[in-house]
Structure formats: structure tokens, C-alpha cells
Amino acid sequence: MKPKFISISEEIIEKIKSGELLPGDKVPSENELIKTYHISNTTARKTLLEVENNGWARRIKGKGTFVLNRSSDHHVMRTLGSLDMTRRGFNENLKAEGFTPKNIIIEKTILKEGISSDIVGKHLIMEGPVLKIHQLRYADDDLMKDEIKYISLTLCPKIDRLSTEISYFKVYEDNYNLKISDIKQTLSVDIMQPAAPNNNFDTKAPIPIFVLDSAVLADTGKVIEIERSLYRGDKYKFAIAVNPEYQSK
Structure with a gap:
């Protein structure tokens, strides 16, 4: 069975792939993930880190985590x-x-x-x-x-x-x-x-x-x-x- 943070990160990545979350959009914060999925601070933090480590988003200190532009033509x-x-x-x-x-x-x-x-x-x-x-x-x-x-x-x-x-x-x-x-x-x-x-x-x-x-x-x-x-x-x-x-x- 997959760890919880992997499953949630895959859900977020799928939203990015489908266009539900667009480049520049803010990914749900740790507090939002905790409230939505009833998970711990540690799991929420690991979820966002997993999305970032897979190249789909980046964290900007003090502002949040945002979807990166991965389009080949960089539109x-x-x-x-x-x-x-x-x-x-x-x-x-x-x-x-x-x-x-x-x-x-x-x-x-x-x-x-x-x-x-x-x-x-x-x-x-x-x-x-x-x-x-x-x-x-x-x-x-x-x-x-x-x-x-x-x-x-x-x-x-x-x-x-x-x-x-x-x-x-x-x-x-x-x-x-x-x-x-x-x-x-x-x-x-x-x-x-x-x-x-x-x-x-x-x-x-x-x-x-x-x-x-x-x-x-x-x-x-x-x-x-x-x-x-x-x-x-x-x-x-x-x-x-x-x-x-x-x-x-």
C-alpha cells in the first residue's frame, strides 16, 4: 500500500496534468491539505515536497507552493x-x-x-x-x-x-x-x-x-x-x- 503522502501528491500532480491547476496557480497549502485529507503536519509537508521533487511545483518562501511551467514551448x-x-x-x-x-x-x-x-x-x-x-x-x-x-x-x-x-x-x-x-x-x-x-x-x-x-x-x-x-x-x-x-x- 502506498504511503498517504504519495497518494495525495499523485492526486495533485494529476490535477496539474489535467489543467485543473495551471502554471502559476498555488498548490493547496499544508493547512489546507491537513483539513481536506485529515493528515498530520508531517504528511502534509512530505506531500508538497514530493510534488516539488517531481518537478511539478516550487516552493517560494513565505508565499506558498506554485505550479511550474513545464510546457515544451514555454507558453x-x-x-x-x-x-x-x-x-x-x-x-x-x-x-x-x-x-x-x-x-x-x-x-x-x-x-x-x-x-x-x-x-x-x-x-x-x-x-x-x-x-x-x-x-x-x-x-x-x-x-x-x-x-x-x-x-x-x-x-x-x-x-x-x-x-x-x-x-x-x-x-x-x-x-x-x-x-x-x-x-x-x-x-x-x-x-x-x-x-x-x-x-x-x-x-x-x-x-x-x-x-x-x-x-x-x-x-x-x-x-x-x-x-x-x-x-x-x-x-x-x-x-x-x-x-x-x-x-x-
Whole structure:
């Protein structure tokens, strides 16, 4: 008869193989395993270690155990509507999947005038001053995302003094005590030509790209953040999660 920790680890691995747990998803914690399977601390610890030792997940100290990206083409999976993924931020999500993130800042400036954007059929306006951050996001040595983010300095004063590697979503909640009422997102596709002036991917042939427009709104109706990002279509896959917290919005 198999030891209990082996049986439970095999269940977790099967969930990863089936796609129930995706790259970057958090594996049940020791306490969750203890509660679900009525096992000891030692058995729960050995279960997670077994999953990790078999190359399916990695433990990040103080954060938990996360599913690694084992796809042969190293496509990065992103889930639209996932609050956990949004709160962790780009860098932490890559680390959770086993990648080494790197950011290159192209522009970081304060715009006195506000900006606007049409997302999900709505015209959203962010009044100035606004922090603009344009940065290139890498996974290992591959440029994965060309990101332009605008943040309200009225709602988030002095946020320009913080590192761009942080999870801004968590900062909005924790540092500025903003209640996020809605996240609006639209995803479209395009072809990036090698000679295009906005092609920072330095490709020699046309590549497909995902264009993600998003906005983060406070419960006051004010726009906290507007983002427009280009993702390499040959490096990304997108999934969609329905978030019950926002279903009535």
C-alpha cells in the first residue's frame, strides 16, 4: 500500500496534468491539505515536497507552493479575471512559474493632463496628474510583454517613488486603502510587423500579438489605473475566469 503522502501528491500532480491547476496557480497549502485529507503536519509537508521533487511545483518562501511551467514551448498562461494573479503582479507570477523576470524601463514620467480610454464600450477618463510607466517585461531572456501603464497620482500620491517591479494592485489596496470595485478588460489580436515603429520585440518576421486594454476602478467610480499592453502571441495563452465578486458589476 502506498504511503498517504504519495497518494495525495499523485492526486495533485494529476490535477496539474489535467489543467485543473495551471502554471502559476498555488498548490493547496499544508493547512489546507491537513483539513481536506485529515493528515498530520508531517504528511502534509512530505506531500508538497514530493510534488516539488517531481518537478511539478516550487516552493517560494513565505508565499506558498506554485505550479511550474513545464510546457515544451514555454507558453506563459495568463488568466483574465483572476484576482489572485492580478494581486501577485507580473514579476511574482513569472517567479511562481519558474521564470526569472526582468524589467527595462523605457519611460517613467508624470503627465499633468489626464488621459482617457475606451474599454468594454465605455469611455473612461482619468484626471491628471498621471504617472506614465512604459516598460518591457522579460521572462528569462525573452521579451514577453510591452506594457504602458497610467496611474492616478490624485488617488495614489507619490506612487512614482516606488519600484516598478511591485504589484501595483496590492499597493492600491494596502498602501492607499482603495477599494477595487471593478476591473474592465478587452483582449484583441493583431500582427506586429518587423518595421513597425512600436515593435520593441525586435523580430525579423511578423508575429501575432495580443493587445490587452484594461482599467482598474475604485468603488467611488474613479479610475485608478489604465493599461495597454502588447503580449507576444507566440509566447502566451489566455484563459478567462469568471469572478463572482464582480459578476453583478
